Amino acid sequence: MAEHGHIFAAMLQEFDLAARILKLEPGIWRILTHPKRQIIVSCPVQMDNGEIEVFTGYRVQYNITLGPAKGGIRFHPDVSLDEVTALAAWMTWKCAVAHIPFGGGKGGIVCDPTRMSKRELEALTRRYVAEIIDAIGPEKDVPAPDVNTNEQVMAWIMDTYSMHVGHTSTAVVTGKPIELGGSLGRREATGRGVMIVTREAARHLGLNITGARVAVQGFGNVGSVSAALLGEIGAKIVAVTDWKGGVYNEKGLDVATLLEYARAKKTVDEFPGGTALSNEDLWGLDVDVLIPAALENQITMDNAPAIKARIVTEGANGPTTPDAHKHLHERGVFVIPDILANSGGVTVSYFEWVQDRYGYFWEEDEVNTRLEKKMIEAFDDVLQTSLKYTVDLRTAAYIVAISRVGTVTRMRGMYA
Numbered sequence: 001m002a003e004h005g006h007i008f009a010a011m012l013q014e015f016d017l018a019a020r021i022l023k024l025e026p027g028i029w030r031i032l033t034h035p036k037r038q039i040i041v042s043c044p045v046q047m048d049n050g051e052i053e054v055f056t057g058y059r060v061q062y063n064i065t066l067g068p069a070k071g072g073i074r075f076h077p078d079v080s081l082d083e084v085t086a087l088a089a090w091m092t093w094k095c096a097v098a099h100i101p102f103g104g105g106k107g108g109i110v111c112d113p114t115r116m117s118k119r120e121l122e123a124l125t126r127r128y129v130a131e132i133i134d135a136i137g138p139e140k141d142v143p144a145p146d147v148n149t150n151e152q153v154m155a156w157i158m159d160t161y162s163m164h165v166g167h168t169s170t171a172v173v174t175g176k177p178i179e180l181g182g183s184l185g186r187r188e189a190t191g192r193g194v195m196i197v198t199r200e201a202a203r204h205l206g207l208n209i210t211g212a213r214v215a216v217q218g219f220g221n222v223g224s225v226s227a228a229l230l231g232e233i234g235a236k237i238v239a240v241t242d243w244k245g246g247v248y249n250e251k252g253l254d255v256a257t258l259l260e261y262a263r264a265k266k267t268v269d270e271f272p273g274g275t276a277l278s279n280e281d282l283w284g285l286d287v288d289v290l291i292p293a294a295l296e297n298q299i300t301m302d303n304a305p306a307i308k309a310r311i312v313t314e315g316a317n318g319p320t321t322p323d324a325h326k327h328l329h330e331r332g333v334f335v336i337p338d339i340l341a342n343s344g345g346v347t348v349s350y351f352e353w354v355q356d357r358y359g360y361f362w363e364e365d366e367v368n369t370r371l372e373k374k375m376i377e378a379f380d381d382v383l384q385t386s387l388k389y390t391v392d393l394r395t396a397a398y399i400v401a402i403s404r405v406g407t408v409t410r411m412r413g414m415y416a
């Protein structure tokens with residue numbers, strides 16, 4: 001394996017804590033801390049100016065013990081093998097916590113999509129897929145969207161793979177357009193999952209969700225749907241911020257109007273239904289629930305001491321630094337970790353894959369009912385584990401994940 005970097009090291013730190021509590025045997029420990037497969041490819045693309053550029057792409061299948069690797073593909077100038085490997089490991093634990101039959105994978109291409117034309121992006125996507133074609137497939141590895149990739153990129157991946165195997169294969173990727181075998185309810189799935197675990201946490205803590213004050217950082221896919229659905233079950237969304245600024249209203253924001261405003265203006269900043277709020281001031285608000293749903297490393301020791309919320313639901317991946325997390329846990333803040341809180345997205349991706357393989361598609365209600373059941377089960381598994389071992393929910397989520405992958409690894413035995 002290539003040298004570990006600091007992102008993979010951060011994953012290992014979380015893993016080790018849980019593995020020690022579980023008294024995991026050294027052999028399984030070693031297996032679960034090594035990526036199964038790391039693929040590096042060079043993708044030549046003829047650019048619009050006639051020049052040929054070569055882009056580096058990665059696909060890591062961290063662990064495929066429970067099923068095909070599952071995880072997104074990101075297009076970003078900062079993509080590295082270290083980052084992709086750590087993200088693939090996190091997907092392994094997320095799928096195991098969600099209790100779906102997938103392993104963990106992740107992919108990325110080092111590129112700046114903001115400076116590329118649609119034709120260049122299509123050519124790059126198709127070449128990348130051609131380079132990793134033997135490694136992916138419905139039974140092997142099922143990519144999905146991530147940073148700077150979307151439904152259109154998934155459609156190109158599905159088409160390229162299908163052309164290579166000689167028949168239409170919808171189940172090779174998830175996050176596809178509905179017309180191409182996507183699932184109803186997938187777009188809202190992560191936010192819906194955030195709403196469900198927040199509601200369950202409030203119930204556990206004896207906090208009435210009706211009228212509970214909620215602040216949300218990020219008003220994209222995850223943040224906006226979380227806010228809208230929590231509003232629907234009676235919570236009061238008092239604050240929302242995004243990349244540009246934010247808005248506060250102690251009586252509660254009108255989320256539907258805010259959504260229309262954000263769609264038109266591409267920001268919630270200067271929304272007339274409240275007063276201006278900065279990202280820095282969001283953290284210290286007098287609220288019951290705080291939902292970071294934007295970027296990683298947002299809750300740090302600079303702002304964690306100011307947090308008054310009883311529940312922090314990590315809609316984003318990695319929004320809380322380890323020291324801030326420790327601080328919040330010690331103060332009794334109920335932090336619902338990312339690998340549980342935002343697992344609604346991958347759970348409905350699993351439903352999409354199931355529907356594609358069946359060739360039979362569910363009504364949206366059925367998707368939502370099944371998601372609700374899976375999220376409640378996952379929340380209960382993690383909560384009971386945290387009570388049993390007297391640990392925070394993040395460590396508990398790792399314990400659940402490591403136990404599941406470890407048990408199957410032991411049962412399958414060593415092939416040598």
Ligand code: NAD
Nearest residue numbers: 190218219220221222223242243293294315316317342345
């Ligand atoms: P998105 O691009 O739709 O929205 C991101 C939001 O964050 C936007 O409102 C943006 O304005 C805001 N933002 C960006 N920079 C900011 C800054 N510096 N300060 C405050 N706000 C900022 O993305 P998304 O799909 O909603 O994803 C958000 C997070 O959730 C990411 O960490 C992502 O990895 C994670 N996640 C998403 C899904 C999914 O299904 N979309 C699933 C699991 C995890």
